[in-house]
Amino acid sequence: MKSGNKRKAPSDQVSELTTNRLSIYLRCLNRLEQAGVDTISSQALAEQFHLNAAQIRKDLAYFGEFGVRGVGYYVKDLKLHLRKILGLDRKLRVAVLGAGNLGQALADYPGFGREGFEIVAMFDTAAEKIGDQSRSGVPIYDIRDLKKMARRERIDIGVMAVPAEAAQSVLDMAVAAGVKAILNFSPGAIKIPLGVKLKSVDLTVSLESLSFYLAQGGEGE
């Protein structure tokens, strides 16, 4: 029992929409802290993005009572709570699977470093890439060594950016290596075993949804 929270339950049915928003709140709190703001109300926070204040309070209420009535939330305090809830109170070790253009760009993406993620390795099949490293110095290993390395390097999260044909087999390797969470940029459907979390970003789908908007003549928001 770390803090005196009246918790709903360990993590009873928190939707992904909620956890995504927690991330966004945290980013905002970082800025607020930087700006020297001490407390913030759900109302003021909601205005930053276009969100409803009750939504924010509900999101937070899943994890405890962090606010003070009549005052709002203490920025520093809430930030710490959110970091803990999101598991960002420890360094998370990330491996990028696939050292192509996109993989290398992701490995060097500065945004990841900022919130405690550490990109420790890339993996690829191409002999000429293995032994090389990315611009920012992330070493590229043979994907066949993934299992060995993932354990040795204690990889928490995999970021997968490989061609669609390779995606399932690379995912299976990552799972066999004990990686429990994967952010996937490869297109197409992928099967995962229970107990492993896959989050997919599908660039083609995203672009096509914009195309749809344009094709429909862009009515509404």
Add this chain to the structure above:
Amino acid sequence: MKSGNKRKAPSDQVSELTTNRLSIYLRCLNRLEQAGVDTISSQALAEQFHLNAAQIRKDLAYFGEFGVRGVGYYVKDLKLHLRKILGLDRKLRVAVLGAGNLGQALADYPGFGREGFEIVAMFDTAAEKIGDQSRSGVPIYDIRDLKKMARRERIDIGVMAVPAEAAQSVLDMAVAAGVKAILNFSPGAIKIPLGVKLKSVDLTVSLESLSFYLAQGGEGE
């Protein structure tokens, strides 16, 4: 009246979840056509991803009656319909805003080319990049020329990959240049005027949602 559809309405309230799925159906149909499959039932299609058959039928029903009772959907026919609905029956011209690591990787991403997107230009502020081009030959222009170029090159969609601080001003430039749809990889909240569509991919939020999963001990799914 192209085809004899009993349409619900021009584009009456189709949710983004639906349009994203249309994209996924289309990808699957492409594979099926390649594999020489002639017809497919909503049930069979649903099994490919883990989706409900009624969901697929409902999604399609927003746009017309494309199926044949007792048979299913003609793969070729449905593919054509979906391409038209998604606005992929014409080439879409895309500009990448921000020629950093991520921007260049996106400009060269082969997945975009496949479904009729054409990356025609990149824009950046860095003098040393301007005039240069990406690995696959996409030229980099001065962002100050965006307005002029966007009209001349008939840019339909912008893909934004710039630092958070620059995001709002780059977006404003794109909007001023007449770009009506933007896929955004920059973190943080961005304001857009009505009639412009912004779709954001937030890499940090995605990773943090995986971190959350790990922190909660990975119960469920």
Add this chain to the structure above:
DNA sequence: TTTTGTGAACTAGTTCACAGCT
């Protein structure tokens, strides 16, 4: 018989509105 298209039932997510702390 098979499978669509769709109203009805259900489930999830959001917003309202207000009691209850500070």
Add this chain to the structure above:
DNA sequence: AGCTGTGAACTAGTTCACAAAA
């Protein structure tokens, strides 16, 4: 007075289940 935490009301999205078409 001000703002949280939360049940109740509402809205959106999904799944069921079945009549109607081929």
